[in-house]
């Protein structure tokens with residue numbers, strides 16, 4: 435039975451990491467298309483073009499690890515309700531965003547910060563291009579289409595051509611987390627911060643493998659998913675961090691520019707893409723940072739309100755894109771870059787691995803049921 439959640443958060447704000455070094459990470463985040471908002475000896479804060487004062491935070495530590503995710507509460511009374519329910523203090527946020535927050539721990543040990551009253555950043559103006567399509571010729575006559583500095587974005591650096599224009603990240607849109615017990619995780623996010631299930635991931639045996647969940651803001655449309663809680667097949671728990679997904683400021687060209695920027699830069703590891711997801715419908719492109727954590731550029735996702743009921747889908751639908759390359763076997767696992775190729779040498783992609791087994795299993799079960 436549905437119980438009323440302790441609160442209903444409005445959106446996601448930032449992800450928090452602990453890192454052993456900042457310089458390489460700062461370089462990556464610039465290339466990924468974020469802007470440094472603030473830094474001190476112990477922390478770095480990066481923002482997008484949207485109104486969040488920052489969307490990525492890292493503090494200096496002994497390990498490279500994901501700490502957690504922050505969400506935005508609509509009202510201070512939401513913090514009071516969480517404080518009472520979980521017996522945690524409401525504290526003043528001493529970081530540059532200001533306001534107040536409570537910090538909870540989810541079933542997989544992930545810190546969940548719920549914040550209220552943070553400063554809003556001045557958004558950075560972005561001019562969208564008008565696209566001609568097969569159906570609509572919307573662009574003004576006699577006007578040529580140019581992105582950034584057009585062909586001048588290609589610069590010869592040493593002996594290689596580098597595409598200079600990066601994506602312009604707008605905001606953090608979601609995280610994907612690996613769960614030991616997906617039902618416990620889905621229930622926790624539903625009961626604590628009011629997330630609704632958009633898609634339930636159901637294994638061929640009927641067990642839950644996780645879900646795509648969104649904020650409950652009533653009539654107001656929100657992203658199809660603000661979290662994807664998933665128990666990836668396999669014997670070893672890969673750690674809680676799957677990826678963080680950031681919406682780019684403009685559309686497909688913004689995503690594509692970022693792809694060629696990171697690719698021709700030659701320093702970073704491409705994880706998966708470019709394609710269009712089935713669940714959430716967004717176009718995606720995933721890149722690993724120097725510490726082995728994956729970050730996604732996305733654009734053109736589905737927006738849905740609270741009236742849409744949960745949908746049951748198979749893991750097969752999770753792995754399959756509407757179009758795009760197969761997901762690599764390393765997808766969803768954080769690991770040092772050196773290890774990624776070792777894993778991929780054994781199992782090149784999820785179509786050849788677990789999804790093939792699942793598809794066979796599903797077909798056999800369908801035959802039995804006929």
Ligand SMILES: [Fe+2]
Nearest residue numbers: 610678679730
């Ligand atoms: Fe994603």
